[in-house]
Amino acid sequence: MNTAMKNPKSIIENFEIYAPKLVSKEEFFVGGHRACQGCGEALAIRLMCKALGKDTVITNATGCMEVISSLYPTTAWKLPWIHVAFPNSAAVGSGVEAGLTALRRKGKVADRRIKSVAIGGDGGTMDIGFQALSGAMERGHDMLYVCFDNEAYMNTGIQRSSGTPFLAATTTAPAGKKIPGNQVWKKNLAEIMVAHNLPYVATATPSYPIDFMNKVKKARQVKGPSYIHCFVACPTGWRSTSETCIKMGRLALETGIFPLYEVEDGKYRLTVEVPEKRRPVQDYLKGQGRFRHLTPDQIRVIQERVDIEWEALMIKVKHSKSRESLRAPRGV
Amino acid sequence: MGKRVGMEVAIASAEAAALCKFDVAAVYPITPQSHVAEHLSDIVHEGRVDASFITVESEHSALSAAIGAAGTGARVVTATSSQGLLYMSEVLPIASAMRLPIVMIIANRAVSGPINIWNDHSDIMPMRDTGWISFFADNGQEVVDMTIQAFKVGEDRRVMLPVNVNMDGFQLTHMVEPIIMPEQEEVDRFLPAYVPYAALHPDNIVSMGTLGMPEIYAEAQKSKDVALVNSIKVVKEVWKDWEKQFGRKYEPIQSYRTEDADIALLTMGSMGETAEIAVDELREQGVKVGLLKIKLWRPFPFDELKKAIKGIKVLVVTDRAISFGGPGGPVFSEIRSALYDQPKRPKVVNYIIGLGGRDVTVEGFMDMVRRAAKGKLSERYEIYGVRG
Amino acid sequence: MTEKKWPETWQEVNPGCMVFRPGSASEYHTGSWRAKRPIWDNAKCIKCGVCYIYCPEGCINEDKDGFFQANLDYCKGCGICAHECWPKAIVMVNEED
Ligand SMILES: Cc1ncc(C[n+]2csc(CCOP(=O)(O)OP(=O)(O)O)c2C)c(N)n1
Numbered sequence: 001m002n003t004a005m006k007n008p009k010s011i012i013e014n015f016e017i018y019a020p021k022l023v024s025k026e027e028f029f030v031g032g033h034r035a036c037q038g039c040g041e042a043l044a045i046r047l048m049c050k051a052l053g054k055d056t057v058i059t060n061a062t063g064c065m066e067v068i069s070s071l072y073p074t075t076a077w078k079l080p081w082i083h084v085a086f087p088n089s090a091a092v093g094s095g096v097e098a099g100l101t102a103l104r105r106k107g108k109v110a111d112r113r114i115k116s117v118a119i120g121g122d123g124g125t126m127d128i129g130f131q132a133l134s135g136a137m138e139r140g141h142d143m144l145y146v147c148f149d150n151e152a153y154m155n156t157g158i159q160r161s162s163g164t165p166f167l168a169a170t171t172t173a174p175a176g177k178k179i180p181g182n183q184v185w186k187k188n189l190a191e192i193m194v195a196h197n198l199p200y201v202a203t204a205t206p207s208y209p210i211d212f213m214n215k216v217k218k219a220r221q222v223k224g225p226s227y228i229h230c231f232v233a234c235p236t237g238w239r240s241t242s243e244t245c246i247k248m249g250r251l252a253l254e255t256g257i258f259p260l261y262e263v264e265d266g267k268y269r270l271t272v273e274v275p276e277k278r279r280p281v282q283d284y285l286k287g288q289g290r291f292r293h294l295t296p297d298q299i300r301v302i303q304e305r306v307d308i309e310w311e312a313l314m315i316k317v318k319h320s321k322s323r324e325s326l327r328a329p330r331g332v
Numbered sequence: 333m334g335k336r337v338g339m340e341v342a343i344a345s346a347e348a349a350a351l352c353k354f355d356v357a358a359v360y361p362i363t364p365q366s367h368v369a370e371h372l373s374d375i376v377h378e379g380r381v382d383a384s385f386i387t388v389e390s391e392h393s394a395l396s397a398a399i400g401a402a403g404t405g406a407r408v409v410t411a412t413s414s415q416g417l418l419y420m421s422e423v424l425p426i427a428s429a430m431r432l433p434i435v436m437i438i439a440n441r442a443v444s445g446p447i448n449i450w451n452d453h454s455d456i457m458p459m460r461d462t463g464w465i466s467f468f469a470d471n472g473q474e475v476v477d478m479t480i481q482a483f484k485v486g487e488d489r490r491v492m493l494p495v496n497v498n499m500d501g502f503q504l505t506h507m508v509e510p511i512i513m514p515e516q517e518e519v520d521r522f523l524p525a526y527v528p529y530a531a532l533h534p535d536n537i538v539s540m541g542t543l544g545m546p547e548i549y550a551e552a553q554k555s556k557d558v559a560l561v562n563s564i565k566v567v568k569e570v571w572k573d574w575e576k577q578f579g580r581k582y583e584p585i586q587s588y589r590t591e592d593a594d595i596a597l598l599t600m601g602s603m604g605e606t607a608e609i610a611v612d613e614l615r616e617q618g619v620k621v622g623l624l625k626i627k628l629w630r631p632f633p634f635d636e637l638k639k640a641i642k643g644i645k646v647l648v649v650t651d652r653a654i655s656f657g658g659p660g661g662p663v664f665s666e667i668r669s670a671l672y673d674q675p676k677r678p679k680v681v682n683y684i685i686g687l688g689g690r691d692v693t694v695e696g697f698m699d700m701v702r703r704a705a706k707g708k709l710s711e712r713y714e715i716y717g718v719r720g
Numbered sequence: 721m722t723e724k725k726w727p728e729t730w731q732e733v734n735p736g737c738m739v740f741r742p743g744s745a746s747e748y749h750t751g752s753w754r755a756k757r758p759i760w761d762n763a764k765c766i767k768c769g770v771c772y773i774y775c776p777e778g779c780i781n782e783d784k785d786g787f788f789q790a791n792l793d794y795c796k797g798c799g800i801c802a803h804e805c806w807p808k809a810i811v812m813v814n815e816e817d
């Protein structure tokens with residue numbers, strides 16, 4: 001069922017009807033890639049590239065997106081692109097930035113700003129690539145990191161990651177009789193990035209494409225490190241139907257499970273309004289096979305947690321202050 | 333023709349990289365490499381080289397950042413040792429497979445455990461099959477020369493491979509040695525500006541690090557192997573150029589007093605200097621002994637080895653690492669295997685020496701030669717001087 | 721001359737398996753994966769472009785009249801466009817039909 005139809009008011013408020021028409025028609029991530037039908041991650045990358053434009057170098061961690069886009073001797077990318085390994089896209093991206101900066105300063109490449117953008121899945125970002133990400137962001141490189149969070153290691157067959165939600169079934173946290181799925185709460189990486197004192201941190205989802213693309217554009221402008229946590233549906237891993245890919249992101253927002261906000265120099269702002277009366281989490285959980293085993297009690301626990309997180313976020317939105325004037329000087 | 337200085341070798345290696353005007357350095361400190369890291373950052377912060385210095389949070393990221401920077405067409409240097417090199421191991425074969433001419437200065441050190449910061453070759457040996465060109469230096473002068481040569485070899489269009497320059501931790505890194513530092517204009521003349529084969533830039537779009545399906549993986553590996561094997565021609569060419577310009581001669585295997593020798597020692601790295609003295613003393617005692625020093629470990633110099641062992645009846649190979657449960661030290665097993673097809677080959681014996689910084693004396697080398705000459709080695713290999 | 725799908729020999733493999741043909745993945749047609757195809761009813765279409773923006777394949781194009789259609793060489797039949805088109809101008813029909 002189309003949530004946009006059910007709730008047209010929120011859509012019309014939050015999504016200029018004809019806005020898609022204004023989006024650049026240029027594709028930098030082309031059809032012919034081997035992502036599954038209805039892959040939210042592939043869609044998010046397509047939109048991200050549009051927002052970034054041509055003066056960009058992409059560094060891709062190992063994962064679904066690298067595999068489905070780069071079967072030698074072909075590539076789905078129309079941007080300069082490099083893949084090295086699973087844990088290190090932030091480090092490689094920091095090297096790309098350092099290289100471009102040095103070569104530009106030394107007059108060895110054209111004198112214009114090329115943005116280094118590193119990307120990875122939740123596994124490549126939140127788990128094995130966490131150290132490299134923390135290092136690259138902390139060092140203050142002029143680069144953007146985008147995590148495409150589909151909440152498990154999809155490329156290797158839906159194993160849990162620290163982005164997997166509480167109680168979701170994965171192949172390494174199955175819904176067993178004794179242990180019903182993933183036993184811990186999802187790690188909040190956006191918050192950890194805020195704690196790195198970044199000039200710009202945002203959450204996003206391709207379900208709100210204009211919001212997502214605006215954030216990418218904003219992050220691109222930042223002279224320094226920025227981070228976007230992009231929530232993407234994976235029909236294969238979530239055991240949901242391919243056509244519900246967009247709806248999942250919308251429901252995640254409307255239930256408050258994945259709020260859309262940005263943090264500029266520490267100042268929080270909601271970028272997409274959430275209905276005054278948030279939808280029950282049940283609406284989001286029910287369309288996904290990975291949550292099929294949940295009992296009403298378990299769903300209640302999830303609801304409670306979402307409510308608490310929501311309030312905590314609202315406090316930040318209300319009371320946080322910008323530290324822009326106190327940004328560390330970024331040398332070299 | 334350069335100026336003679338007394339300089340700590342680790343610092344001299346950083347100075348050599350500076351003479352090559354690197355664009356990016358990405359280095360994580362580890363004993364005994366730390367002075368290289370510190371001095372490289374010094375050079376950049378003082379503005380002596382216009383470069384970005386990345387204070388990465390690990391060695392995995394050091395090499396990863398080096399790859400990213402090299403991908404943009406930058407000239408890149410990194411350095412590490414021991415645990416750091418092993419920590420990089422995931423990325424080492426990728427750097428060579430991507431054909432990026434990064435130069436890495438390695439201060440060779442034992443690997444844990446037990447943790448030990450002193451010198452042997454147990455860090456580089458497990459990494460020897462990662463597709464890098466490997467130089468081994470005997471002394472500070474060679475460290476400096478080889479660092480500069482490394483850029484020229486790696487960046488050559490016929491090569492396009494990363495190069496590591498191995499120097500023994502402490503034995504070299506922390507020694508103040510007399511070194512002739514080439515002048516900047518000499519190095520500029522020797523080392524042309526780097527023109528990358530491809531670079532990450534929107535003006536000429538490339539995808540690097542693509543996926544190799546079974547239909548293509550073997551061909552990709554073959555092409556990398558051929559590049560490495562053939563690079564020996566370029567290494568020798570560059571060494572000839574160096575000799576012409578700087579007057580110091582380099583060969584894949586350097587022979588010392590082997591012309592009429594019946595028996596020869598074989599070393600890699602700084603212990604060659606001690607072994608030389610042992611050879612001299614034995615010669616005085618009438619023993620027909622010589623010494624072979626391997627300077628180029630990858631690509632392995634098969635032809636040079638075959639030439640170098642002509643007439644030798646016993647070859648005493650010293651290793652600075654154990655291949656646990658294997659046929660002998662890594663150098664030994666490669667040498668023995670390389671000579672297998674020779675109609676006239678020497679008996680090859682193996683001592684594993686100087687593990688974790690254990691000193692090997694002149695007398696030690698003399699003893700090894702004497703015992704080997706008598707055919708007195710009962711085991712396949714002997715860990716020299718081990719108690720018990 | 722048509723370009724080879726696979727480099728046949730190791731000599732033909734680019735150094736580092738670099739690919740210098742941006743967007744060459746489009747040589748591969750994912751349309752064969754499809755079980756259903758989207759059909760537009762232009763009478764209902766308000767030309768908003770929601771289908772265009774949400775297609776993971778980027779295979780929906782605008783024609784000169786401002787209507788949309790899918791390039792069936794790439795359309796995988798995921799059904800997102802039909803699901804998201806709130807004026808309901810798109811229906812998914814079985815390939816065999
Ligand atoms: C060092 C290392 N460990 C494990 C793997 C195997 N591996 C490749 S991709 C992947 C998971 C990718 O998951 P994620 O980062 O969430 O991206 P997704 O595929 O879901 O887009 C794993 C475990 C690897 N390539 N390298």
Ligand code: SF4
Nearest residue numbers: 035036039064154234
């Ligand atoms: S498994 Fe999921 S993330 Fe991977 S390609 Fe398929 S839909 Fe996309």
Ligand code: SF4
Nearest residue numbers: 775795796798799801
């Ligand atoms: S069905 Fe899916 S792939 Fe086909 S045009 Fe619609 S959104 Fe694109």
